[in-house]
Amino acid sequence: xxxxxxxxxxxxxxxxxxxxxxxxxxxxxxxxxxxxxxxxxxxxxxxxxxxxxxxxxxxxxxxxxxxxxxxxxxxxxxxxxxxxxxxxxxxxxxxxxxxxxxxxxxxxxxxxxxxxxxxxxxxxxxxxxxxxxxxxxxxxxxxxxxxxxxxxxxxxxxxxxxxxxxxxxxxxxxxxxxxxxxxxxxxxxxxxxxxxxxxxxxxxxxxxxxxxxxxxxxxxxxxxxxxxxxxxxxxxxxxxxxxxxxxxxxxxxxxxxxxxxxxxxxxxxxxxxxxxxxxxxxxxxxxxxxxxxxxxxxxxxxxxxxxxxxxxxxxxxxxxxxxxxxxxxxxxxxxxxxxxxxxxxxxxxxxxxxxxxxxxxxxxxxxxxxxxxxxxxxxxxxxxxxxxxxxxxxxxxxxxxxxxxxxxxxxxxxxxxxxxxxxxxxxxx
Numbered sequence: 001x002x003x004x005x006x007x008x009x010x011x012x013x014x015x016x017x018x019x020x021x022x023x024x025x026x027x028x029x030x031x032x033x034x035x036x037x038x039x040x041x042x043x044x045x046x047x048x049x050x051x052x053x054x055x056x057x058x059x060x061x062x063x064x065x066x067x068x069x070x071x072x073x074x075x076x077x078x079x080x081x082x083x084x085x086x087x088x089x090x091x092x093x094x095x096x097x098x099x100x101x102x103x104x105x106x107x108x109x110x111x112x113x114x115x116x117x118x119x120x121x122x123x124x125x126x127x128x129x130x131x132x133x134x135x136x137x138x139x140x141x142x143x144x145x146x147x148x149x150x151x152x153x154x155x156x157x158x159x160x161x162x163x164x165x166x167x168x169x170x171x172x173x174x175x176x177x178x179x180x181x182x183x184x185x186x187x188x189x190x191x192x193x194x195x196x197x198x199x200x201x202x203x204x205x206x207x208x209x210x211x212x213x214x215x216x217x218x219x220x221x222x223x224x225x226x227x228x229x230x231x232x233x234x235x236x237x238x239x240x241x242x243x244x245x246x247x248x249x250x251x252x253x254x255x256x257x258x259x260x261x262x263x264x265x266x267x268x269x270x271x272x273x274x275x276x277x278x279x280x281x282x283x284x285x286x287x288x289x290x291x292x293x294x295x296x297x298x299x300x301x302x303x304x305x306x307x308x309x310x311x312x313x314x315x316x317x318x319x320x321x322x323x324x325x326x327x328x329x330x331x332x333x334x335x336x337x338x339x340x341x342x343x344x345x346x347x348x349x350x351x352x353x354x355x356x357x358x359x360x361x362x363x364x365x366x367x368x369x370x371x372x373x374x375x376x377x378x379x380x381x382x383x384x385x386x387x388x389x390x391x392x393x394x395x396x397x398x399x400x401x402x403x404x405x406x407x408x409x410x411x412x413x414x415x416x417x418x419x420x421x422x423x424x425x426x427x428x429x
Contacts, residue, residue, distance in 0.1 A: 001414070001415045001418035001419060002415065003419070004333055004336065004337070004415065004416065004419050004422075004423055005333070005336035005337050006332060006333050006336040006423065006426075007422070007423060007426065011336060011337050011338070011339060012337040012338060012408050012411055012412045012415065013337065013338050013339050013408050013412075014339070015338075015339035015340070020339070020340050020397060020398060020401065020405070021397045021398075021400040021401050022397065023197070023395070023396075023397040023400075024196065024201050024268075025271060025275075026264075026267070027267075029267040029270075030264050030267045030268075033049065033263030033264065033266060033267060034260055034263055034264070036049075036263065037259045037260050037263050038260075040259075042259060043258055043259050043260065044256060044257075044258045044259055045256060046256075047259035047262070048259070049259040049260075049262035049263040049266060050068050050257060050259055050262040052262070052266055053068055053262040053265050053266050053269070054066045054067060054068050054207075056266060056269055057207055057209070057265075057269060058209065060175075060182075060269060060272075061182040061183075061184055061185055061190070061209050062181075062182055062185065063182065063184070063185045063190075063209045063210065063211050064210070064211045064212075064213075064216070065209065065210050065211070065216040065219075066207055066208065066209050067207065067208045067209075067216070067219055067220060068205070068206075068207055068256075068257035068261075068262055068265075069205070069206040069207060069208055069223055069255050069256075069257060070204070070206060070223075070254075070255045070256060070257055071193065071194075071195065071204050071205060071206045072100070072171050072191065072192060072193025072194065072195060072198075072205075072206035073100040073103070073104060073193075073206070074104075074206065074255045075191040075192065075193070075206040075207065076100065076101060076104035076105075076141070076167065076169065076191050077104040077107050077108060078208065078219055078222045078223060078255060079104075079167045079189040079191055079208060079219070080108045080110065080139070080167065081108055081218075081222055081252075082189065082215050082218040082219045082222060083138070083139060083165045083167070083188065083189070083215070085108055085138045085139055085165070086108050086109050086110055087109040087110065087365060087369070088136065089110040089111070089136055089137075089138040089139075090110065090111045090112075090113050090134060090136040090137045090138065091105045091110050091111070091112055091113065091137075091138060091139045091140070091141055092113045092115055092124075092129050092132050092133070092137060092139070092140045092141065093105065093112050093113065093114060093115070093124075093141045093143070093349075094114070094115060094116075094117050094123065094124035094125075094141075094142070094143050094145070094150075094383075095114040095115060095116055095117065095348050095349045095350060095378065095380035095383040096117045096143075096145065096345060096346055096348060096349075096380075096382075096383040096386065096387075097143040097145065097169065097346060097349065099349065099352055099354045099355035100171075101141060101143055101169050102114065102349055102355060103355065105141075106357055106360075106363055106373060109363075109365060109369075110138070111136070111369070111372045111373055112349075112373065112375075113132050113137070113378075114349050114350055114375060114378040114380060115128035115129055115131075115132050115378075115380075116379075116380050116381065116382045116383060117145075117380075117382050117383055117386075118151075118382070119316075119382050119385075119386075120297075120299070120300035121145075121150070121151075121299060121300050121302065122145050122146065122148060122299055122314060122345065122386060122391075123142065123143065123144065123145050123148050123149070123150040123151070124140075124142045124143065124150050124155070125382070126151055126154035126155060126158060129155065129158055130158050133158075133162055133164075137162065137164060138165060139164055139165040139166065139167055140155055140158065140159055140164055140165075140166050140167075141166075141167045142155050142166070142168055142169065142187075143169040143171075143172075144168065144169065144170055144172055144176060144183055145172060146172055146299060146310065146311050146312040146313070146314045146345075146393060147172075147283065147299050147301070147308060147309075147311070147312065147313055147314060148299050148300065148301060148302065148308075148314075149173065149176055149178050149183060149302060149305055149308070150168075151302065152168075152178050152186045152187075153179075153304065155187075156186065156187070159187075165187075165188045165189075166186070166187030166188050167187060167188060167189045167190075168183060168184050168186060168187045168190045168191065169191050170183045170184040170190050170191060170192050171191065171192060171193035171195075171198065171311070172198070172199070172309065172310075172311030172312070173192075173309045173311070174192060174198070174199050174200045174272060174276075174309055175199070175272055175273065175307065175309040176305065176307060176308055176309040177305065177306040177307040178302075178304055178305055178306070179304050179306065180306065182209075183309070184209040185209055185211060188210065188212060188215060189208060189209070189210045189212075189215060189219070190208065190209040190210070191206070191207075191208055192206055192207040192208070192209070193205075193206055194206055194207065194261070194265060194268075197311075197395065198311060199272065199275065199276070199279075199309055199310070199311060199396055200265060200268045200269060200272055201264075201268060202257075202260075202261035202262075202264040202265045202268070203261070203264075204261070205257055205261045205265060206257075216229070217229050218250075221249070221250050221252060222250070222252045222255070223252070223255040223256060224252070224254070224255075224256060225252055225254050226249045226250045226251055226252040227249060228249065275400065276307065276309050278399070278400055279309070279310045279396055279399040280308050280309075280310070282399045282400075282401070282402075282403065282405070282406055283301075283308070283310060283313060283399055285403050285406050286298075286313070286399075286406040286409060286410070289406060289407070289409075289410035290410060290413070292410075293410065293413055293414060293417065294318075294321040294417075295317060295318035295319070295320065295321025295322055295417070296315055296316075296317060296318075296321075296413060297315060297316045297318075298313075298314070298315045299313075299314040299315065310396045310399055311395075311396055312343075312393040312394060312395060312396060313393065313394045313396070313399055314345065314391060314392065314393045314394075315392050316386070316390040316391060316392070317330055317390050317391075317392050318390065319389075321417070322416065322417050322420040323420035323421045323424055324420075325416070325420045325423065325424045326424075327344075327388075327389055327390065327391075327392075329423065329424070330392070330416060331343070331344070331392060333412075333416045333423060334392070334412055334416065337412035337415060337416070338408060338409065338412050340394065340395075340398060341394075341395065342392060342393075342394060343392075343393045343394070343395075344387060344391055344392070344393065345386050345387055345391035345393055346387070347387055348380045348383035348384050348387055349375055349378075349380070349383075350375045350376055350377075350378045350379070350380050350383075351375070351376065352375070355375060357373040357374070357375065358370070358374065394409075
């Protein structure tokens with residue numbers, strides 16, 4: 001094998017001559033949509049582009065309702081509020097996720113209960129969920145992480161057994177399908193993020209999905225300053241139509257999306273199916289290459305998944321197959337060979353730099369609650385092993401190239417493995 005780039009050799013990939021696919025993807029369609037909104041003078045508050053997007057997103061996910069929301073953090077907060085979850089309640093969340101999943105629980109004054117994940121999928125462990133249930137438990141928030149879906153059959157069975165709500169965090173999973181049902185439609189509510197790095201993006205933004213009339217009515221009011229959903233009928237909530245909230249209004253704030261964002265998302269949604277197909281095709285090819293390399297194991301794709309979306313491509317690294325080379329040095333060498341970001345996974349939430357509940361005075365409702373929200377009280381050994389010892393991730397744009405790009409990734413890993421002894425003896429700057 002040739003000399004490693006970090007040791008002065010030639011990298012596997014010259015990104016100046018052969019750059020990786022870019023992100024975000026846009027063209028004149030987005031530009032035209034933005035101009036149409038600008039010239040219309042209807043820039044927000046259920047404009048024509050927002051209506052078009054939510055109709056298209058509901059159809060795409062084969063669900064009854066979709067709502068456009070300001071971002072993918074407040075989507076989770078509104079979902080919890082629509083489920084009437086608040087002070088005195090507990091919500092079970094995985095310990096390996098972006099901090100917003102748990103922070104949304106804090107923001108409705110409930111207690112996030114952090115549980116461990118499965119070592120092969122990196123998603124919430126159903127056995128840990130069942131073990132964490134108490135009389136205060138009101139909901140489970142499974143996160144479909146990176147390139148995997150949580151075991152929704154098991155989660156839904158647990159929820160049914162204990163009469164719990166299920167809010168799916170689908171920030172990474174626009175387009176995934178579990179046994180014929182779209183991610184975000186298996187539980188009571190699905191939450192999506194449209195932040196810049198996500199597989200659908202308007203820079204910022206979010207969406208909610210549900211098939212429940214009552215939840216939709218509450219969500220629509222919650223996103224819109226507490227106003228009752230427009231165009232609904234006053235009916236008995238036992239009837240077959242749309243549920244109407246008690247009274248004229250409820251307490252809430254402004255969590256609306258602008259028509260500029262909706263215009264971009266309409267175009268992004270049209271591209272999504274082909275982009276998802278391409279990522280999935282490259283993933284399948286890449287894992288055939290990685291299976292031949294000792295010490296490398298891709299995130300496990302569940303056989304019940306019909307179509308898989310990928311926010312990141314993740315795999316675990318066993319340093320013993322690389323002469324004891326540290327995870328940090330492996331990732332550093334990969335970046336040198338490939339000229340792209342090679343990252344870790346999320347920090348475990350029991351010790352995460354961006355998840356610090358005790359830094360906000362507003363969460364100190366009383367001493368008991370303040371103690372309950374302390375993340376350090378939770379044990380997350382699988383999450384910790386992934387973060388500190390084994391996890392490697394790439395952004396989804398890496399999966400948007402050609403099969404030759406996947407060959408480069410596999411070759412870079414083989415090259416590092418062949419030079420692990422020499423490289424391991426070098427001290428990083």
